Amino acid sequence: MNLMFFLLIFITETATEKLCPLRASIDVLEGEYFYLCFPESKLQHSWKEEYAINWYKESAGRQKRIKETHRIVSQMNFLEFWPAELGDSGNYFVTQSSGKRNFTIQKWTLNVLERNRSSCFNQNHLTTEIQNAGTGHSLKCNDLSVNANDSITWYKDCKNYENERGRELDFKTLSVQHSGIYTCKISISHEGKIYHSTNTIRLVVEEDAPETVTLEIVGRNEEIQTEIGKEETLNCTGFLGYYIQEDANLYWWFNDTFPKECSGIPEADPPICEEDLKKSHLGNKFYITRLLRIKKVREEDLHHNFTCTLQADEITHVKVVKLKKDGKEYDAFVSYLKDCVSTSKEEREFALRILPMILEENFGYKLCIFERDVSPGGAVVDDIHSFIDKSRRLIIILSQNYISDRAIYELESGLHKALVEKKTKIILIEYMPIRDYNFLPESLSLLPSKRVVKWKKDKSLPVNSRFWKNLRYLMPAKPTKSNTKGHCLNLDLGSEGTQPWSGGCDFNTVI
Template sequence: MKVLLRLVCFTALLISSLEADKCENHDIKITLVSYANEIDVRSCMLAPYVKNATIVWYKNDSTTPISIERDSRIHQYKEKLWFVPAMVEDSGYYYCAVRNSTYCIKMKLTAKFEKNEPDLCSVIHKNTQAVYEQRLPLERSGYLVCPHVEFLGHENYELFPMQWYKDCKPLLLDNGNFGGATNKLIIRNVQAEHKGNYTCRGMYKHLGQQYFVTRAIRFVPLARKLPRPVFISPANETVEVHLGSQLKVTCNVTGRWGDSVLWKWNGSFITENYTVWIKVDYSITKNPSSPKSYTIIAVLNLLKVQRDFYLYPFFCEARNSHSKQTAYIQLAHPVPDYQKILIGIFVVLIVVIICSIIIYKIFKVDIILWYRDSCYKFLPKKASDGKIYDAYVLYPKSLEEGSTSTSDNFVFKVLPEVLEKQCGYKLFIFGRDDDVGEDFVKVINENIMKSRRLIIILVQGIIGFKWLGNSSEEQIAMYNALIKDGIRVLLLELEKIQDYEKMPESIQFIKQKQGALRWPGNTGEETQSVKSRFWKKVRYHMPVQRRPPPSEHQFLSLIPSPKSQKRLPKDVHVPRG
């Protein structure tokens, strides 16, 4: 099996050697200097830029690939060239051929191995080709990197820590000024006195044997400060956003190539897999106006704002090797627009007021009567006004003996039945409530003064008009109502009055001032009910009741009461004018 494996490897090398001459040369002069008797590893500089390719190493102009056997002193392992250990005679140039299915590129690399002197630290810095210069800005913390030792691996640093020297004197790490971290030397607060020659030395164990690795570094602190990154946005602002909504915030920074721009929240940088609710998109473009200036943009995408996002600000941090700048945004819950709320409340109040006025205009009578009926217990008690009757009824008298008119029927039957029996009012009706033989002027005058309202019954026709103009009762009543006592007058039309101009001026005045109520003109139960529209309007103009209304709904009875029965219209005595 082992023989078969060697045969396959030999065949692959033979094919590679036959195709090596067909590769395109990539003329880049790269010279690396190391020291003999130490392990050394070289990488092909083209490897990171080519995918799915095969790398083969050659020495000088040979078409024979370098061995891939691990126990060979010079061999290829994976894509790297190993010297275990290197010798002075190994100096020369080597080729790495990068080949895939479509092309082949060869790159030349010159390796130089210096003799390992006993006092290597003193000699190493005299060879400028073997010294790597590194710089750090003053008054900033940074680190020096031991170059080309990546092959050692992280586990090797734990087994064999890297030793650091400054001007050939061992450095005490973690003393406040210097610290060690794998293949790096951390320098805290770089000062001018940190300038000098640094040496890093590590150890690597290969196939059971240990080898040293030595590198020389010339450290030069940077006196010139790099320009600080400049924020275009955000501008340390507060952004109002609703819980659960989306938000996109752009961090726009003007800086240089190599400046880093990152978003940070709650003390942690927002990485690719930070949370499902936060994503960051990066882009960098060169500014046409400045050849060394770039626009670096980091877009913070909050896919769904969470409650925790309001607790801490989001920081955009831009930094380079010299400085660090930050800008932030703070999320906040939206403040209610009180102006809109007040306008809305004002509009609603106006609508409510207008609707209330309209409703009151339409249902004014019903509202007032409901209030009287429902709240009579809570109405304040008033002192007695000395009045006995709620209304004095003034009506046209029939001059023909034994005749009964519509007005008589309304006055002696309908009015008492509804207003007295159903509503509880007390009326004075001349011809019913006076005694025969009394002085009618005195009776009229006294009883009008004892009444709170004056009800005038109006009918169409010459008789009615003539009566109103010549009646002593009408004259006395109107005098007391309009001039003396100021009693409120209620006009009731038993039929439509066509010409008010023929009526007395007092009646015309009252009609123009407050109008008149018209009786529907039939004797049906609906119109004679206390809840009909006509009687509601009459009750509205009547005085406020100080006692509860009747408990049962009553309708008009066509049978006259005993008192009214003995005083039918035919018995009514008409006062003489």
């Protein structure tokens, strides 16, 4: 009986050791099942004392004991997330305590990454494996299963891969054509719901390596298309050859200065920081990598180079990365009812004064309003097409009388770019309540309903109203200006000044 008891403990601890990698920093995708755990062998066993296991989260310098919820469940040496959310990012630690002693068993930094809505994986949540052609190889799915019968699906470049269902993807003989991005998705059933856990691997298959090896930075100088306010991660990887070089160093340099190191706590990191140098041994080749993280791209970041330098064996290689706006001149083209169709002054006032006053003067957007910004004398149809093409969004101020010869062309041109070319996103502002949408093209029904915001006159006027919050959410990302807090525009009096607003204008307050 005693032998069986100790054998059971040994088997359990051996399995747990295999399931609990001792990584200090862990990345996980939002919306996926995940767990933190520690090997039971780390517990201080005492047969005479009772002890308790407590899990804690540290965020913004404050420690808080984790209480079980329907979503976060602790089971002895496991802390499960059903599923992980962005707010779960932070530092975690687990303690063992009794009446006499209290000590920390293990610590982690958990980074919950935002899911890429347009792809089956996140570029920051993958590993790279480099192999030579002609050899055999297996891609392994990280095992976060809780049941042996959990289903597994493999994808290559986000397409179902040959109906493979095993925990390993075996290649008897690799060829260059096998190169690609492979994603393994585990489907886990829990309390009547299906959760997923994914693992993505970039497989690079190269021809047989030449006898002579050149130390170099992988990739050439590049320009990255971006937008102001967008988060960017710059990757620099150096190839060291077929043996590790201890003196090799890789570092970033920009604006005549070295970036600070990332702390591992996202909210505490400086605007631009570089991660620790990582060394990797892929196949029979050695690489070093260093990432540069930019929280929010600023206008000034577009005016200098980001330089990555590789130094080893008295050899220096340099790679230059430039950030460049994505070619759009305007944040939005504004289409509205023209005076030749209606004598309504309210819509013209909204389109030509209220909308630009708040979006441009308070939030830093650049709008294209045809009557205001386009010089007369050109070909109207060609001009409209050109300016919509230069805009990231098409704002349509919709009313029952909206359609005219020019307005319908603006709408149809925008719909073509949104639904066919996928170059421009449309935002519909329902300026007046509309009961019947039959006067609009049928293709408009293909747009997501969430891209419609409703103007409610006086209720929507304050800068902190739900209308402006929803509209800004649909617009390209822009840094918030300080003068939007604590004041609202006095639009009713026709003034461009500001006056105190009793509710405040912080966007956490929504009217």
